[in-house]
Amino acid sequence: MHTHQHQQHPARPAPPGARPPRTLARDLAGLPEGSLARIAGWVHRRRALARLTFVVVRDRTGLAQVVVREPEALAALAGLPEETVVEVTGTVRLDPAAPGGAELVEPTFEALTEPATPPPVELWRPTFGAGLPTHLDHAAVTLRHPRHRAAWQLASASTAGFRSALGALDFTEIATPKLVGTATESGANVFTVDYFGRTAYLAQSPQLYKQMLVGVFERVFEVGPVFRAEPHDTVRHLAQYTSLDAELGFVRDHRDVLAVLREVLAGMVEAVRRDAADAVRLLEVDLPVVPEQLPVVHFSEALAIVGADPDEPDLSPAHERALGEWALAEHGSDFLAVEGYPMGKRPFYTHPQPDDPQWSNSFDLLFRGLELTTGGQRLHRPSDYAAALERTGTDPALLAGYLDAFAHGMPPHGGFAIGLERWVARLTRVENVREVTLFPRDLHRLTP
Amino acid sequence: MHTHQHQQHPARPAPPGARPPRTLARDLAGLPEGSLARIAGWVHRRRALARLTFVVVRDRTGLAQVVVREPEALAALAGLPEETVVEVTGTVRLDPAAPGGAELVEPTFEALTEPATPPPVELWRPTFGAGLPTHLDHAAVTLRHPRHRAAWQLASASTAGFRSALGALDFTEIATPKLVGTATESGANVFTVDYFGRTAYLAQSPQLYKQMLVGVFERVFEVGPVFRAEPHDTVRHLAQYTSLDAELGFVRDHRDVLAVLREVLAGMVEAVRRDAADAVRLLEVDLPVVPEQLPVVHFSEALAIVGADPDEPDLSPAHERALGEWALAEHGSDFLAVEGYPMGKRPFYTHPQPDDPQWSNSFDLLFRGLELTTGGQRLHRPSDYAAALERTGTDPALLAGYLDAFAHGMPPHGGFAIGLERWVARLTRVENVREVTLFPRDLHRLTP
Incomplete structure (x- = not known):
């Protein structure tokens, strides 16, 4: 599930082998625009639009949005169903319109486990869409x-x-x-x-x-x-x-x-x-x-x-x-x-x-x-x-x-x-x- | 077990019915010399000397010493064996030689329960004087x-x-x-x-x-x-x-x-x-x-x-x-x-x-x-x-x-x-x- 590393940002190539430390979802908007960041968590939701896909990653502090436009990364997403645990390395883009005020663009994904079985209920929906017995x-x-x-x-x-x-x-x-x-x-x-x-x-x-x-x-x-x-x-x-x-x-x-x-x-x-x-x-x-x-x-x-x-x-x-x-x-x-x-x-x-x-x-x-x-x-x-x-x-x-x-x-x-x-x-x-x-x-x- | 209230201190008679608030053992030395104070706890130890008896009262914060010289109070002590729960109202005497730096004198005792049965081990001794089975x-x-x-x-x-x-x-x-x-x-x-x-x-x-x-x-x-x-x-x-x-x-x-x-x-x-x-x-x-x-x-x-x-x-x-x-x-x-x-x-x-x-x-x-x-x-x-x-x-x-x-x-x-x-x-x-x-x-x- 390792997707190949590719150039993150023309002006700041990642040195071989170096990875930025993990940033929590709540802290993403505190990073400088254009910096390289790594988040980790569960694929909460993938939302495919015509020319890009939004991936929402959930960690213990909340949700972070990743914007995927690159063909290679889009292809990798097919193998990362909801609830798969991933690391995402990408470039910080500060945007008041994004959830939390920041998103990652030009991402690479690395799965930390096998592709997840879909949960019995879609966990990204705001309301829990099943009864108590299913939950329990x-x-x-x-x-x-x-x-x-x-x-x-x-x-x-x-x-x-x-x-x-x-x-x-x-x-x-x-x-x-x-x-x-x-x-x-x-x-x-x-x-x-x-x-x-x-x-x-x-x-x-x-x-x-x-x-x-x-x-x-x-x-x-x-x-x-x-x-x-x-x-x-x-x-x-x-x-x-x-x-x-x-x-x-x-x-x-x-x-x-x-x-x-x-x-x-x-x-x-x-x-x-x-x-x-x-x-x-x-x-x-x-x-x-x-x-x-x-x-x-x-x-x-x-x-x-x-x-x-x-x-x-x-x-x-x-x-x-x-x-x-x-x-x-x-x-x-x-x-x-x-x-x-x-x-x-x-x-x-x-x-x-x-x-x-x-x-x-x-x-x-x-x-x-x-x-x-x-x-x-x-x-x-x-x-x-x-x-x-x-x-x-x-x-x-x-x-x-x-x-x-x-x-x-x-x-x-x-x-x-x-x-x-x-x-x-x-x-x-x-x-x-x-x-x-x-x-x-x-x-x-x-x-x- | 209620011992009769008697005059605490000639210069400051307690108004009828009024009682000072409870003072914890650790706080006794912080009170002014000569003030009226009330402590509450367990009779940890009574130690009778020739002309006075020391009563050590134990509460959640430690030990406080009470000095008893008055015949009425001394008589009351006979009914207050170790572990009986008491309130003691008396006059604060600051004394660096007393445990904790203060003691109560001219005390009156009020038992809050019936006289305690003596414990299986004397609890006031610094070392616990029995084996593990007795303890348990x-x-x-x-x-x-x-x-x-x-x-x-x-x-x-x-x-x-x-x-x-x-x-x-x-x-x-x-x-x-x-x-x-x-x-x-x-x-x-x-x-x-x-x-x-x-x-x-x-x-x-x-x-x-x-x-x-x-x-x-x-x-x-x-x-x-x-x-x-x-x-x-x-x-x-x-x-x-x-x-x-x-x-x-x-x-x-x-x-x-x-x-x-x-x-x-x-x-x-x-x-x-x-x-x-x-x-x-x-x-x-x-x-x-x-x-x-x-x-x-x-x-x-x-x-x-x-x-x-x-x-x-x-x-x-x-x-x-x-x-x-x-x-x-x-x-x-x-x-x-x-x-x-x-x-x-x-x-x-x-x-x-x-x-x-x-x-x-x-x-x-x-x-x-x-x-x-x-x-x-x-x-x-x-x-x-x-x-x-x-x-x-x-x-x-x-x-x-x-x-x-x-x-x-x-x-x-x-x-x-x-x-x-x-x-x-x-x-x-x-x-x-x-x-x-x-x-x-x-x-x-x-x-x-």
Whole structure:
């Protein structure tokens, strides 16, 4: 696939064997007019006109246009179908009309691999022209579509923002076991693993470990996979997703946790704005404004707002959507925290509301009408754990290593977890979290 | 456990109900002499002398000393055993002789939880006074020992340095599936999962996914758990560890990969130096100098250096130690890259050495005589994959989603993976990786 080198520019013959260094697409317009440049990437599109062919080359920074008029180079293009990886050496022509303000002319092509098989979907079309199953079946290729790439760039920048916001608040990053001996947080929806002949479980969250580590570092966070054996096929559940977890000690109550969550969300939005600007533009993401104070309503108040029965034990997705609209209308906020969920619906480690223990010091944060985050204050006194385990019928022996932390002194603490895929789905306003997950796993899908 | 508030300082009575904000241990010496301050943390140590008792309080930033002379406060201390979580309000006394340069006097104590059960090991002793099994059995508490905390702070800072070095080089962070449909990288040492009635496997590495994603983002990294069903009980293997993975496209060969690894190591060392300075000091870590160019020897040369049979297919741990000593003596380097490992010992995706295909374009990086990293150039042509799978007897159908990436155009690429726990073990010169892992998992251990 090596096309022969020919004279690049009469005034500046390339010395034999010398090649200019690689220039990234985003930097092409910064080179001097007439200079020799080399780009490298995937043949994104070939567009043949009567007397010339445009070749668009895609690299990690964007697209670069190559103008081909020479018969030899035009002939070489026949062997370089879309997605073939190439190096193109040519002369820089600055042109405000070209995409990015510059193009390469008088090119020579060198293929870095064999001619590519045509992808199942034309990746150069601005809209991805196939359904979700085609995308997911061929993810290794279809993720290259600029819109799919961009969605993940939002995720990647969000994660970095999560970490830097918490790092600035003195949080320590942790890594907790994903293989656990007991499925105590919830007996249902847990994957079992053959662990050297014993049964182990995949961790549904780092909850118990992040609490224990509050005893060590006071403030901890983890970004990692969590596993749910979700038996239902819904647009918002995955068998594996990325959980952005934080937990901190020495809080007065869940409102201190919410204040940290507010800082984290602001950091995530800011990181997306700064580090994924191209993706924001391409996907026309309407970045939320994070209010200085997240608006908060009590669970009982939330039921009243949506006109639900005051004895409802939980909020339905329809309730959440209605509350999202209410928050936007009433507070001009894309976010709404609902605090005080009934204790009966919350896990055993949940701290009750001190003045009325039927309610809890926990919250859900709704983002544009979808639950994004669950959090709250946890119990911290060993006697409260003893009572909670008795109430829920849990054998304390199964939690011995965890209960150790409380017996040996734990501060009042709380935390939250953000589902990364849900966050990006809401940012991009897609229904199905699979659209913004690199290689989703669910009831039906274990490949690629 | 609430001890009664009494007058703090005759000249400045605390207004009823008002409390000073919390001061962290590290900030205490920055307060004015005589001011009222509140600290919060764990009772690290009580030391009773004839006429006074020193109470050392531990928080996330260090230790603060409280001097107790008042009978009421002394009486309260009896109910505040070590590890009880307390708030202490008192008067700041600047004293160069006090740890950190300041102490609190005339204190009042408020317990934030019930009196703590004494830990299995006295955490205030400078050296951890028990063996590894005691530490691991009671990790929720024994990780609080300053030396254990410090070891993880090295890990946490290293991880941040890994990410920031790669972020500066335009790498995109990814999150890949940990549940996979085929155990193709190596049939052995893989955990099986009951996946909705089917068999799935826990990913032994993100290798195949990070390669596919080079096709999308060119340069990717992931920090995440990997799983090995190691049937042997060794000091350097765990069933779950944290892998720092990177992969990049458009390389000439594995030497370009090694150049990125060099930048990453320098970034990790720098982050540890900057963000974990207290831990470095406490553990007397001798941080390595990362040479501008990592010294490299060929595998065949390495065998000659250690006097091994030139037909040996691999390096033993003893060989690695000898090479570590050689690198220090010969190059003044804690690091040595060994390139060219025999193809027969490398995975199917390994790129051969072009001028002599019995050897590979892969490397191990030794750090102080221990294998820290494996990396190299991978195959990128679909025909090379077809040949490699035929040679190794692998059914291409099992890898369909992965092979898609190559059929549709992949650049020359390569990457590496660093085992976080091994890195920290070498930094701290401990033999057993379990000593620097938060909650290790192995053949025998699934709790806490």
